[in-house]
Amino acid sequence: MARKPIRSFIRFALMALALTAYPAAAQPVLNCAEHSKIVEFLGSHYSETLQAIGLINDAAILEVYVSKGGSWTILVTNVSGRSCVVFAGQNWETLPIGPGLKT
Template identity: 45%
Template sequence: MKAFLSALILAAAPAAAQNSDCGPHESVVATLAAKYGETIKAMGLEQRGAMLEVFASDETGSWTIVVTAPGGLTCLIASGQGFDAVGEILGPTNEKT
């Protein structure tokens, strides 16, 4: 599953770049903050070095997922409404997973 998600993320970044949904990391982060009130909520590194970040607004619930390539190009991957931070995820018997 992780390999599939990694492939999906890496495949989506070049497609986003073709649609001009990419730019320098600092500019993308500044735009998300200024225009949508979004701040970083989660981040992780993909096995090939790309960084995935989730931004969201506590006020409006808007969210954006971006991926930054090792060279610094940041591309928007997805965005939407209704962001809700989840604490711990419980398994089928309400045990911590």
């Protein structure tokens, strides 16, 4: 029974440690709101559109929004529809898949 809280604490500690390794430009933002409001804001203010999505677990998904100008935002959305901006930055670059590139 005590394993779950211990694992959660260890995950939190590792995440906090990992976040301190990033430069200031990629520090976590953690602004939360209803998913549709954040998506609307990203589109109207930064021209960012959904470019990638991934399942984190049964309760959350990760979304990557990117603009043609290179700005990017990573959201985490829970099953209730609440999203949090986890990271945001500039100079996003999408690599083409071609010979020799592993995916």
